[in-house]
Amino acid sequence: TKDWNGIDQVVLRVPRGASARVSLHGGQVISWRNERGEELLFTSNKAIFKPPKAMRGGIPICFPQFGNCGSLEQHGFARNKMWTIDNDPPHLPSSDGNAKVSVDLLLKPSEDDMKCWPHYFEFRLRVSLSMGGDLTMISRIRNINGKPFSFSFAYHTYFSVSDISEVRIEGLETLDYLDNLQQRERLTEQGDAITFESEVDRVYLGSPNVIAVLDHEKKRTFVIRKEGLPDAVVWNPWEKKSKSMVDLGDEEYKQMLCVDAAAIERSINLKPGEEWTGRLELSAVPNTCCCDH
Numbered sequence: 001t002k003d004w005n006g007i008d009q010v011v012l013r014v015p016r017g018a019s020a021r022v023s024l025h026g027g028q029v030i031s032w033r034n035e036r037g038e039e040l041l042f043t044s045n046k047a048i049f050k051p052p053k054a055m056r057g058g059i060p061i062c063f064p065q066f067g068n069c070g071s072l073e074q075h076g077f078a079r080n081k082m083w084t085i086d087n088d089p090p091h092l093p094s095s096d097g098n099a100k101v102s103v104d105l106l107l108k109p110s111e112d113d114m115k116c117w118p119h120y121f122e123f124r125l126r127v128s129l130s131m132g133g134d135l136t137m138i139s140r141i142r143n144i145n146g147k148p149f150s151f152s153f154a155y156h157t158y159f160s161v162s163d164i165s166e167v168r169i170e171g172l173e174t175l176d177y178l179d180n181l182q183q184r185e186r187l188t189e190q191g192d193a194i195t196f197e198s199e200v201d202r203v204y205l206g207s208p209n210v211i212a213v214l215d216h217e218k219k220r221t222f223v224i225r226k227e228g229l230p231d232a233v234v235w236n237p238w239e240k241k242s243k244s245m246v247d248l249g250d251e252e253y254k255q256m257l258c259v260d261a262a263a264i265e266r267s268i269n270l271k272p273g274e275e276w277t278g279r280l281e282l283s284a285v286p287n288t289c290c291c292d293h
């Protein structure tokens with residue numbers, strides 16, 4: 001199917017009704033719905049679906065740079081590029097044997113990209129939906145250059161939440177983090193699960209491979225499972241920053257929370273011929289009694 005700008009989108013749908021929608025612009029997942037048809041990812045009402053910028057919501061991919069601590073545009077160019085469908089994807093062993101529907105996308109650098117980041121790569125992205133509605137993204141980045149290169153990476157996931165003040169994150173307690181609101185100062189998380197009462201923009205370092213985002217009001221937990229991605233970004237712009245963003249409504253920060261599986265603090269280094277894999281699996285499950293008070 002195509003969007004209003006004529007850009008191809010791929011819809012994945014499984015028999016029980018869960019679905020996902022992936023845009024070839026950015027290789028961005030722009031919708032993920034459970035079997036009741038409820039949207040699980042946030043998309044701003046003011047999102048601009050017009051290239052070259054990535055629209056505000058879904059799961060933009062940050063590559064080859066996260067943030068603006070490098071020579072490239074904020075979060076790198078991958079999210080702003082047109083990807084193609086990879087008609088000849090390599091066979092990937094299924095880790096759990098579950099049947100899935102999937103699409104394979106491919107990004108190679110254009111001549112323009114090579115001017116600002118002179119490294120030849122192939123980026124293969126597989127987006128899959130399991131029969132139970134879990135969303136999996138597998139990124140494989142191969143160096144087909146004559147020389148090594150390094151990069152940082154994030155699945156910049158905008159979860160849809162009922163009300164940010166009703167949400168907490170479990171799995172990041174006691175970790176060190178870089179605080180983007182304090183010149184990337186390295187601090188240590190104290191106390192219990194993370195809750196929200198003001199702007200947060202942090203990179204948690206060396207985080208566990210399973211993180212949970214609990215939404216009390218919706219009685220829903222997002223479970224994030226990641227591999228090859230040691231860090232976790234937590235971002236909510238809160239009131240003041242939202243007002244400065246043209247593609248985010250003033251009050252919409254209440255309905256969104258970004259928790260990104262990422263590799264940021266230590267960049268990934270690839271020698272010629274080497275390949276890196278970063279895997280993200282998202283499930284949305286009802287809160288169980290013990291997590292819900």
Ligand code: BG6
Pocket residue numbers: 067074075156180201202233235258
């Ligand atoms: C977050 C960063 O991940 O992305 C924030 O930590 C940034 O600093 C946010 O503001 C949104 O970035 P962008 O480029 O999509 O507006």
